[in-house]
Amino acid sequence: MTFSPDGRALLVTAKAATNAVDVFAVHPDGALSVAPTVNTLAGDVPFAVAFDQNGDALVSEAGPNAVATFTLGSHGVLTQLAVADTGQMATCWIVRDGRYFYASNAGSGSVSGYSVGSSGGLTARGVATTDAGTVDAAAAGHGRFLYVQTGKSVVVDEFAVGGGGSLTEIGSVTVAGVVGGEGITAG
Amino acid sequence: MKALSRLAPVFAAALAVTAIAVPVASAATRPAPASPAHRPGPSAGPAVFVMNDGTAANAVAAYHRAADGRLTLAGTYYTRGLGGVLSGSAVDHTASEGSLTYDRAHGLLFAVNAGSARPAR
Numbered sequence: 378m379t380f381s382p383d384g385r386a387l388l389v390t391a392k393a394a395t396n397a398v399d400v401f402a403v404h405p406d407g408a409l410s411v412a413p414t415v416n417t418l419a420g421d422v423p424f425a426v427a428f429d430q431n432g433d434a435l436v437s438e439a440g441p442n443a444v445a446t447f448t449l450g451s452h453g454v455l456t457q458l459a460v461a462d463t464g465q466m467a468t469c470w471i472v473r474d475g476r477y478f479y480a481s482n483a484g485s486g487s488v489s490g491y492s493v494g495s496s497g498g499l500t501a502r503g504v505a506t507t508d509a510g511t512v513d514a515a516a517a518g519h520g521r522f523l524y525v526q527t528g529k530s531v532v533v534d535e536f537a538v539g540g541g542g543s544l545t546e547i548g549s550v551t552v553a554g555v556v557g558g559e560g561i562t563a564g
Numbered sequence: 565m566k567a568l569s570r571l572a573p574v575f576a577a578a579l580a581v582t583a584i585a586v587p588v589a590s591a592a593t594r595p596a597p598a599s600p601a602h603r604p605g606p607s608a609g610p611a612v613f614v615m616n617d618g619t620a621a622n623a624v625a626a627y628h629r630a631a632d633g634r635l636t637l638a639g640t641y642y643t644r645g646l647g648g649v650l651s652g653s654a655v656d657h658t659a660s661e662g663s664l665t666y667d668r669a670h671g672l673l674f675a676v677n678a679g680s681a682r683p684a685r
Contacts, residue, residue, distance in 0.1 A: 378662065392659065425661040470661050483656050510655030513663070515612060522633040524612050528655030533614055537633055548634045552616050552625055557649065557657045560615030560664030560675065563629070 379426040381434075381449060388434065388449075389413065390423045398423050398436065400453030414453030421445075424469040427478055429493045433458065437471040437480045444471060444480050444489070446497035458497025463489040465504065470513050475520020477502055477542035481511040488514065488525055490542045502542030508532040508549065517563035526561040533561065582643040584624060584673040611638070615664040615675055617647030617657055622677050624664065645677025 379388045380403070387409060389399040399413035422440035429435060434447045434455065443462045447455040466484025480489045486509045490502030510529030517524065523536040523544060531552045536544040552558050610629040616622065622643045627635035649657040663676040 467656075469656065469659075512656055513661055517610065517612060517629060518633060522629070524635070526614060528657065531616070533612070533627075533635065535633055535635055547632065550627060550635045550637065552614050555616035555618050555647075557617050557647075557655065558615065559617045559647075559656065559658045559660070560624075560662075562613050562662075562664050562666040562673070564611040564613065564666055564668070 379428070379434075382428050382432050386449060386453060388426045390425060390436070392424055392439070393422045396421055396423065396440070398426070398455055400449070400455070402453065416447075416453075416455040418445075425471045427471045427473045429473070429478070430476075431493075431495060431497075433493070433497050435471055435473075435478055435491075435493065437468050439467055439469050442466060442468040442482070444468065444478070444491055444499060446493060446499060448497070459499050461491065461499040461501060463504075465489060470511075472514045472516055472523075474516035474523050474538055477520070477538065479514055479523055479525075479544075481507075481514055481525065483511050483528075486511055486527070486529075488523070488536075488544065490544065492542060503544070505536065505544035505546070507534045512559055513561050515561045515563040524561060524563065526558060528557050528559065531555055531558045582622075582645050582675045582677055584641055584643065584675060613664060613666065613673055615643075615647075617649075617663075617678065619647045619649060619679055622647040622675065622679070624673060624675055643675045643677055645675070646679035648678025648680075 387401040391397045398416045401413045402410035420440045421438040424439045425437045427435045445460040446458040465482035470481040478491045488505045492500045508527035510527045512526045512528045514525045525534045535548040612627045614625045624641045626638045628638045658678045665674045
């Protein structure tokens with residue numbers, strides 16, 4: 378689930394269940410609309426959402442293994458602007474890190490970088506290898522660092538974000554005592 | 565150390581959420597306390613938090629982030645809930661993004677306990 382930047386909409390990805398992004402209106406008292414606007418993306422398995430500097434939504438799609446950009450209309454209607462295939466497997470998570478966006482490819486052990494133009498166009502910024510089982514990621518340091526959680530060996534890979542959005546691994550830490558792990562955020 | 569535990573509504577039948585209080589701009593500095601909510605020292609600096617989704621005891625590991633971006637474990641904090649594993653999952657055990665979320669304005673971490681049938685206390 379992701380709130381729109383203005384807090385007036387809540388986007389829920391239904392993944393393979395309905396292949397839809399459900400958009401609820403958020404009322405001033407925090408209550409949600411009784412029913413969402415259902416944006417069906419047939420076969421796309423929308424998994425996660427991040428917003429860019431223009432208020433457009435980036436959706437990672439695990440069906441085609443792609444990242445797509447959408448405008449969010451006033452009634453919760455998503456209109457696709459662009460789409461880019463990652464060429465990787467199981468593209469599930471997406472996170473914004475300053476000017477760039479990074480999609481986690483769980484099946485490939487990699488992260489795909491993108492930037493977004495003013496009209497929603499996507500520019501690929503390269504693919505970085507992670508430990509196996511790439512899952513969620515967190516941005517930190519005002520766009521200078523990206524931390525990627527991996528579920529196979531429970532390692533968090535540490536990356537420095539370079540010019541043009543390139544990622545350079547600077548280290549890693551192992552989360553002790555578990556066999557998986559999911560959930561990462563930065564303070 | 566003051567415990568601050570705030571419970572959020574359950575999203576689904578087998579999903580619960582714990583809130584853990586943290587300083588707005590600091591990492592946890594105390595080792596593995598068996599409590600879901602702690603207020604650590606105020607000077608540890610920026611942090612990265614990682615949830616282990618442990619099915620025996622869900623916990624959040626707090627890492628200090630150095631100026632060069634490298635992480636050092638500062639403490640582990642149990643949520644008093646359970647992690648969950650979706651049937652058939654390989655590495656993506658909860659199939660969710662943002663299952664650990666930081667509320668910067670209030671200095672709270674919200675952690676999903678995917679294997680708990682009720683909110684942790």
